[in-house]
């Protein structure tokens with residue numbers, strides 16, 4: 001399946017989808033500084049990502065063919081370029097309405113033959129018209145255990161609520177923000193003294209497992225969305 005990824009920022013989720021060899025290089029570079037057990041877990045995680053997305057024999061067939069950012073000069077665009085993935089910047093400030101911006105994004109996705117759209121740190125709320133065009137083929141990763149802590153600043157909400165466990169959620173995108181059917185979740189322990197930054201870093205490691213897993217479920221047709229917005233498992 002041809003996949004398009006919408007980003008607004010660093011794009012670590014994008015990176016882990018495609019896990020280009022830059023990751024392997026990073027791993028080699030990092031080897032000298034990591035404790036042995038951390039090294040093993042990094043290799044395991046990296047290996048599972050490479051297997052999940054790059055290895056064609058796994059029949060996953062999800063290939064990222066286009067990355068669109070609504071902001072220029074963000075790290076995510078460099079990651080895509082390093083991985084040889086075509087990129088586009090479509091600035092929302094260049095359009096008179098939210099709908100016109102969304103339709104410009106839609107046109108580029110269609111032109112690239114995209115079949116599944118992933119939101120990876122994309123920070124613009126999409127119109128119902130766009131969602132209608134991509135419903136069932138549009139997924140997002142949220143840095144909390146939905147339905148808890150919807151919207152922006154999920155980590156801040158979790159820390160302020162004093163919960164001891166948080167996590168991340170991959171879900172189908174519906175017009176109602178962060179309310180679509182849940183594809184995959186994984187929990188993350190909140191440690192004493194955690195800040196938004198330390199928590200975000202720990203949750204992102206898990207996002208990089210959960211999002212490729214959710215993408216594979218949709219790309220292989222194991223899961224689909226029914227007309228009532230409910231998940232249907234086809235196995």
Ligand SMILES: Nc1nc2ccc(CNc3ccc(C(=O)NCCCC(=O)O)cc3)cc2c(=O)[nH]1
Nearest residue numbers: 122123124125126151152173174175176177178
């Ligand atoms: N319709 C629909 N669209 C989305 C767009 C992005 C994300 C990613 N997570 C996001 C969740 C919330 C926001 C948000 O409230 N941002 C502040 C307003 C920014 C703006 O002016 O647009 C952005 C992204 C999820 C959704 C979704 O669940 N449904």
Ligand SMILES: N[C@@H]1O[C@H](COP(=O)(O)O)[C@@H](O)[C@H]1O
Nearest residue numbers: 010011012013121141142143
């Ligand atoms: N949607 C949320 O926005 C952040 C983007 O991170 P990155 O993928 O740009 O590094 C991630 O925490 C993701 O859950």
